[in-house]
Amino acid sequence: MSTDIQLSFSSPRFLSFYYTPSIPPDMATPTRLLRAQWLARTSLRSSTQRWQSTQSLFSNLEPEMKSRKISPIFDDLSPQPSYRLNTTLSDFLPSTAPPSTLPPTHPNPSILPIPHHLIYFEPTKRASSMLPDGTNPDQSPGDPFVRRMWAGGRVRYNHTNPFLLDGSRAVCAEFIRSVTAKGKEGQERIFVGIERRQATASSSEIEQLGAAQHDAQAKEDLEHRVRQRLWRDSEEDFGPCSVLETRNIVFMRSRTKEEAEVEGRKAKGKEMRPLAKAEWRETITPEAKLLFRFSALTFNAHAIHLDPEYCREVEGHRTLLFHGPLSYVFMITLLQQQLRKQGNEVVKNVEYRNLAPLYAHEPVTFCGAKTGEGKYEIWTETPEGGVAVKGSVVTEAGSS
Numbered sequence: 433m434s435t436d437i438q439l440s441f442s443s444p445r446f447l448s449f450y451y452t453p454s455i456p457p458d459m460a461t462p463t464r465l466l467r468a469q470w471l472a473r474t475s476l477r478s479s480t481q482r483w484q485s486t487q488s489l490f491s492n493l494e495p496e497m498k499s500r501k502i503s504p505i506f507d508d509l510s511p512q513p514s515y516r517l518n519t520t521l522s523d524f525l526p527s528t529a530p531p532s533t534l535p536p537t538h539p540n541p542s543i544l545p546i547p548h549h550l551i552y553f554e555p556t557k558r559a560s561s562m563l564p565d566g567t568n569p570d571q572s573p574g575d576p577f578v579r580r581m582w583a584g585g586r587v588r589y590n591h592t593n594p595f596l597l598d599g600s601r602a603v604c605a606e607f608i609r610s611v612t613a614k615g616k617e618g619q620e621r622i623f624v625g626i627e628r629r630q631a632t633a634s635s636s637e638i639e640q641l642g643a644a645q646h647d648a649q650a651k652e653d654l655e656h657r658v659r660q661r662l663w664r665d666s667e668e669d670f671g672p673c674s675v676l677e678t679r680n681i682v683f684m685r686s687r688t689k690e691e692a693e694v695e696g697r698k699a700k701g702k703e704m705r706p707l708a709k710a711e712w713r714e715t716i717t718p719e720a721k722l723l724f725r726f727s728a729l730t731f732n733a734h735a736i737h738l739d740p741e742y743c744r745e746v747e748g749h750r751t752l753l754f755h756g757p758l759s760y761v762f763m764i765t766l767l768q769q770q771l772r773k774q775g776n777e778v779v780k781n782v783e784y785r786n787l788a789p790l791y792a793h794e795p796v797t798f799c800g801a802k803t804g805e806g807k808y809e810i811w812t813e814t815p816e817g818g819v820a821v822k823g824s825v826v827t828e829a830g831s832s
Contacts, residue, residue, distance in 0.1 A: 537598045
């Protein structure tokens with residue numbers, strides 16, 4: 433069959449039971465055996481999985497993913513991660529160099545820079561709880577969709593209620609807003625829309641954290657209260673949040689090296705070219721150290737950024753992949769430098785798509801142009817000049 437499918441589901445406000453992912457016993461396999469484990473799993477996936485009907489694959493997907501109550505993530509708004517990110521960027525963008533010492537948390541704390549929210553509120557899980565490729569099982573539709581890629585997203589910043597790097601505790605509640613299946617039968621891709629609502633923790637939530645350390649019921653009650661406080665039916669409603677982020681993650685079936693090469697050649701012929709003329713551009717050549725540091729700052733163990741052989745043998749890429757979120761960091765950082773030259777505009781809303789892979793040790797160019805009043809296009813180019821990441825930005829007047 434070659435029937436195209438497109439199913440779309442919405443996440444309910446509150447869910448009635450907890451999702452507990454099934455964790456294979458081999459998930460604790462040491463890192464050195466990661467490639468062998470994935471290759472073995474791939475070889476065991478015979479063609480029988482290719483002819484599973486659309487109905488059997490997706491009949492349980494909606495209730496399974498809608499039932500997940502993902503644990504909220506508490507974090508301290510320390511200036512240190514932000515300071516380290518600026519230190520990391522400074523070799524590539526000298527104007528981002530941080531001060532010579534760690535900024536104070538008081539009496540005059542700084543505002544969390546855009547887009548540094550990306551290095552806060554990342555899940556802290558045991559390695560044995562992660563999927564074999566080092567990714568988070570909370571967001572995965574499960575086997576046979578074992579390959580994951582960040583497809584893009586949307587970020588909204590609340591300038592009337594920004595985060596302050598004052599050492600206070602904050603929290604992020606994560607919800608699966610949508611699940612969409614696209615593609616021909618046997619070649620489906622699952623798009624998962626993950627909404628992350630980030631806010632300063634309330635005094636009662638902070639008080640409850642102590643009891644939640646040792647009492648499962650207290651932990652469950654605390655997490656329920658956080659979800660209740662932060663959730664809004666409308667994705668446009670900040671509520672008490674300082675940052676609203678939607679991450680669009682696509683999950684795909686495993687593929688052989690040969691299949692990857694064929695897909696790569698097809699994608700090369702479809703490369704998009706920039707529609708606007710760049711008013712600014714900056715080219716860097718990312719090295720493995722940059723990728724490692726960003727992975728460490730985001731607590732991201734995804735093997736596509738860390739293990740070149742895994743990239744080649746399992747994912748079919750020629751070397752380490754440059755992070756999609758890291759492209760976002762560079763694009764927005766450069767845009768803000770331009771905005772500061774022009775006046776007091778600040779970034780309000782960003783939507784972006786990752787269209788093509790970028791690699792370590794190859795030139796990456798970040799570009800941008802103004803397209804209207806308070807509107808900007810930003811994009812990242814491959815060495816050949818194709819668009820790898822494309823974003824649209826809306827700005828607003830900032831404080832004088």
